[in-house]
Amino acid sequence: MKAQKFFIYSALAGIGLGFVQKSEVPLKDAFKKDFYVGAALSYRVTSGRDAKTTALVKQQFNTISPENLLKWEAVHPQPDQYNFKPADDYVAFGQANKMFTIGHTLMWHQQTPKWVFEDGAGKPASRELLLKRLEEHINTVVGRYKGKIAGWDVVNEAIDDQQGDLRKTKWLEILGEDFAAKAFEYAHKADPKAELYYNDYSLYRPEKRAGVIKLVKSLQAKGIKVTAIGMQGHYGLTKPTIDQVEASIVAFSKLGVHVNFTELDIDVLPNPSRRQGADIAETFGADPKYNVYTTGLPDSVQQKLTKRYADLFALFHKHRDVIDRITLWGVTDADSWLNDWPIRGRTSYPLLFDRNFQPKPAVQAVLQAAK
Template structure:
C-alpha cells in the first residue's frame, strides 16, 4: 500500500512537471514578440489589485507592459483640490513592478475626466492662466514625482487635436492657457521625472487631417527643445476601417519626425456602429437599438474568422515596422472588460479583444501569434 501511494505521488509530480512543461512551450504574446516590441493590456482596478485572479494569471502569462484604464486620470487620482486618491494607482504600479513589466501612466492632461474645479476659481468663474498653470504643475509634479523611476512612460497629453480639421481641440486647457498648454505639460512632466518616456496620445490618427495636426503639434514642441518620445496611435478600429495602408501611412509619417510609435488602445469593434466617426470620442452616445447589438449571445464563427484576419493583418504591419514601434497595448484583457460594451451604446455585447468572456483565447490570438512565426 505504501509503495502504491509513493508511486501515485510520483506520478502526480511527474504529471505536474509534464503539464508545466507543456504550458511553458505554449507560445505567448510577450514571448513571440519579445525581440520586436512590448505587448500589453489596459487594466481595471479589480485586475491590478488582484481581485480578479483569472485575469491576473492571464496578464502575467501573456503581457509585459500594462496601462491603467482609468485610475491615473485626473478625476480618479486627484478628485478634489487637496485630496489625492493614490491607493488604486499604488496597487497598479506595485503589480507592474512585481511582474517586471514596462509600466505606463495614463494620462496627465485631457479635456475629459478632469474635475470642473480645476478650471474654476473660488467663485465658480474661469480660473486665470496663472492659477491653472499652478494647478497643472502641482498635479503633474505630485503624480509623476510619486512614481519617479517606477512608471516608465507617461501619456502626457491625450486627444488634443480636433476630429475634423486637425486644429487644436477647443478645450478649457486651450481657452485659459493658450497654445502653449501642451509645452507646459511636457515641461512639467520632464522636470518631475527626467528619465521617463513622454508621449502624445490620440485616436483616428490614420486620418490625414488629424495626422497633420499631430505632426504640427509635435514639431512645435520639438522647436522648443521638448522631447516627445513617441506618438500613441489609439487603435480603436473596425473590421474593415481604417485600411492597413491608412494606418501604415501614419506610422511612416510620424517616424519621419524622429519619434517612435505606440499602438496604445487596440481593439476591433465587430458590431455595427451608429457613430459617423471611426474614433473614440466618449462624449458621443446613442440610445439602445437592437440593430447595433446583433450578437447578444455569441459571435458567429464567420465573424470570428474576420476578426482573426483583421488582427493578423494589423500585427503583420506592426512587425514590419518594429524598428519604430515600441509597444502594442490592447484596451482591455477580455471581451467582458471592454469599454465597447457600453460605447457608443450602453449594454451591448461586444467582442473586440483576443480573449473571450471565459478568459479563453479566441481564434484571433492564434492568428496574431502566427504572424510572428511567419516572419521568423
C-alpha cells in the first residue's frame, strides 16, 4: 500500500452522515488485500432501527456476524416453531451491502432450549432423537440461507477451559464423542459450498489449544473438512501475550486450516475473575471497584488500548497468509456485551469506535499496521 497520512478525526461536512467522523481509509479498504474486517451486529442494527451504527458498519466493515439471532433459542425456540424474521433481515443486510456474511452458531451448550435435550415426558432425549433434532435444525437453518451465508460457526466452545478435554455438555452426554462430527456432516450436507468453522475462546492457552487440535484432527481423520478455527479474541490489555496468541496461529495453521479472529475486543476494566475468557455463565454482583471509568477513559489507559490493538493487528498482518477474517464483537463501545459481563451495568471501552461513533486513536494505530 502506498504511504499516506491517515486523518482520523477529519469531520464529514454537511448533513446525513455528518455525525460520523471517518478515517481517511476505512478499515475494510486498508486490509482488503489481507483479510476481511468486520463486526458482530445486533438486531437493532440489521432491522434498520439504528441509522448511526448502520452507517458506521457500511463505512468501515466488509463482513458481519450475528450476535444472537441465529443461536438456537432465538431462531428455533419451540420444537415446531422457527423465528426467521430477524435472521432474514440480517442476511438481507449482508447481501444488500455485499458483505461476507457469517452464521453463528449451530451447536453450543449455551442458549439452546431445554426441550432440545428432552423427550416428550421431560426425560433425557435418546441419542437417536437428539441426532434427528440436530439434523433437522441444521438442515432447516443452513438450508434456508444456502448460498447467502458464506461461513458457519458449526460448533462453539466444545473444549473445557482448564484441561483441554471435551466440555461436559448435554451434547457430549447424550450423543457421545462424535457430536461435533455429526454437526459438521449435517452442515456440509445442507450447504456443500459454505465454509465451516470451529469457534472457541482462550485458545492461546496451551491446554485448550491442544484440545482443539485433537478435536480438529479427529474430524479430519473422518474426512470432515474444517475450513478455519475461530479464535474469539476476548482479551485484556496485557493478557494474553502476543507470543501466546501467535503460537496458536502457527499451531492451527499446521493442521492445514485457516484462522479467524471472530469476537475481538479488549477489556480495559478490572476483572473480578482470575480467569481470562468468555464463559457467559460466570457472572458477579455489582461492585464499584470493577467499574472505574464511568465518566470516560483516562488518557493513560487509552494509550494502552491503542498499543494493544496496534500490536494485535501487526500480528494479524504478519500472518495474513492464514488469517481470513477479523471480526470485532460489537461496533461501538455502547453496544459491547462487556458493559453487562461479567457484571451488569458497567461502562466499558473495548472496541475501536466510541459511544459517539468516533474512531479512537487505536484506529489510526491499526491502519498503520496495514502499511
